[in-house]
Amino acid sequence: MSSSSESRRSSVPETVKNWFKKGADADAVGLEPGWEYLDLAEWVTEDQLDGFEPIDGPTEIIVNLPKKSMDLQAEATPESLSDIVADVITDIENAQTEFDINERVNKRGKHVIAVLSGKGGVGKTTTLLGLAGAAAAQGKRVLLVDLDPQGSLTLAALDGAVTRTAREAFDDANLADLAVPTVWRDFSGTIEIVPATRHLGQIDVPLSPLHAYSTLVNRLGDLTAYDLMLIDAPATLATLAFEAISLAHKAVIVTEPTRFAVTSAIDAADFARLARRGKRTWNRSVHILLNKFDGSEESTYRSREVQSNFPGEVLKTSISASTEIDYANSAGVPVQAIPGVRADLAARQFEVLLSELTR
Ligand SMILES: Nc1ncnc2c1ncn2[C@@H]1O[C@H](COP(=O)(O)OP(=O)(O)O)[C@@H](O)[C@H]1O
Ligand SMILES: [Mg+2]
Structure with a gap:
């Protein structure tokens, strides 16, 4: 030497x-x-x-x-x-800086939840819409962060009128400065969004399992205006999903009761746990959410399979398959904005889910 x-x-x-x-x-x-x-x-x-x-x-x-x-x-x-x-x-x-993620994101009474899945179409965006609607109905101030290049959440929230996007937070902008009000005004609280477009896909590269660097934790800005931050991620388990987990207290792996979805949920949960290991001083947890449960034999079989694959990690609240939820999605609004008894039932499920995730 x-x-x-x-x-x-x-x-x-x-x-x-x-x-x-x-x-x-x-x-x-x-x-x-x-x-x-x-x-x-x-x-x-x-x-x-x-x-x-x-x-x-x-x-x-x-x-x-x-x-x-x-x-x-x-x-x-x-x-x-x-x-x-x-x-x-x-x-x-x-x-070396005075950086402390717990101080920045983990403030008392604040919650940051990211949704993840290994398979598309299982209901990540739907879940965030439902949670945002439930929180805003309680007067909470919600920030949605769309990290999915598909931009479904953005499409619903802004009706296509997008200027700045989350992409800029990977250069030098802060998330807080990129937030804009959504078109939903019927809530006692507020819902804002950091939008996404397909250009976000440019940075979604595969990561080594030991990857430990998050850009966005240094690009939060002043988020004190919000009670709840909800982060949408793509089904691809790469940079954007990692960033979503890095910011969140809780990673919620959404799955539907089908064989393909359950298998992919296992991958997504492994990905989330590895990211957690890379950040082992941080306080975040992995939860499994069963969506689109319809009471069928297959649904029941797969939900048992979910329970046995994720002992102790499955959320008590599941979300039923509901034509009202599907209708709300095509109308581009949280289900809380849809009138009727059956829409109320769906809204109630998201309310219970929100309280389970934020208690
Ligand atoms: N609980 C549900 N009941 C009925 N349809 C649902 C439900 N959850 C999701 N969907 C439908 O499934 C499709 C995919 O949902 P989405 O939230 O876009 O999935 P992801 O964000 O995981 O790709 C949409 O057409 C949506 O309306
Ligand atoms: Mg989506």
Whole structure:
């Protein structure tokens, strides 16, 4: 080992120790996009890490891939790696900020819920519409964040009149500054939205399972005006779904009682749990929501299957298949805006779901 890398390493061990101990990660120290966890178990032996103890799992360390990948590919000797690690640690120290996700998002009385699924069409957007309507009917101030390039939520909420979108939050805008009022005015509370268009798809790339950097946690802005933030994600389990989970206290995996949907829900839940592991200091949980239950034999069989696949994680409230919900969707309004007894029943289910998720 060269003396220069030795001296640089000896100047940093406390940081590394604290870093492993606290389980801090890239965004906790405010790093820029492109930072990734790399599993260094393949590259360095334990003694090269001077007995630093990772809190769980394989030895992980943050390496700036764009800047360093050349070095890594060229000559990944223990010495060059030590240099890289030392560089990175210095960068992290320089980048250290007072960032605390719990402080920003986790304020008392506030809730951030993201919906996810491995399969499209299971009712993610429908669930958010129902939850938003239920909360706004109680006078709450709701912010919808559309992270699905399909933009279904945006279509319903804005009737096509979109200017700025969530895409800008991946450059330099804050989510709070991108929020606009929805066309729904019949509630005692308010519902605003950060819209999406298909251009959001440009950034939806596959991620390594150890990915731990979230851009949006650094792009929240001032969200104090809202009681509830609801995030819609695409069915693709990539960047946008990861960002949605990163922001949320609760990841709700929506599934319908069909074989394909249940299988995909397992993938989505695994994805959410991995993202949670990458952010292990954060307080978020994974819940399964059964939607479109219709009382049929298949529905009953699949809902049992859901229960056995996700012990302790299935929400007590499920949402029934309902022509009123379908009608509300095609009218582009939350079901609470539809008159009639059967629409009231559907609205009541979302009200109960909201209280289960926010108690
Ligand atoms: N509980 C329900 N009852 C009846 N139709 C539903 C229900 N939930 C969703 N749908 C219908 O299923 C379709 C897909 O729903 P959507 O919310 O767009 O799914 P996703 O956002 O997961 O792609 C829509 O046509 C919607 O009206
Ligand atoms: Mg959708």
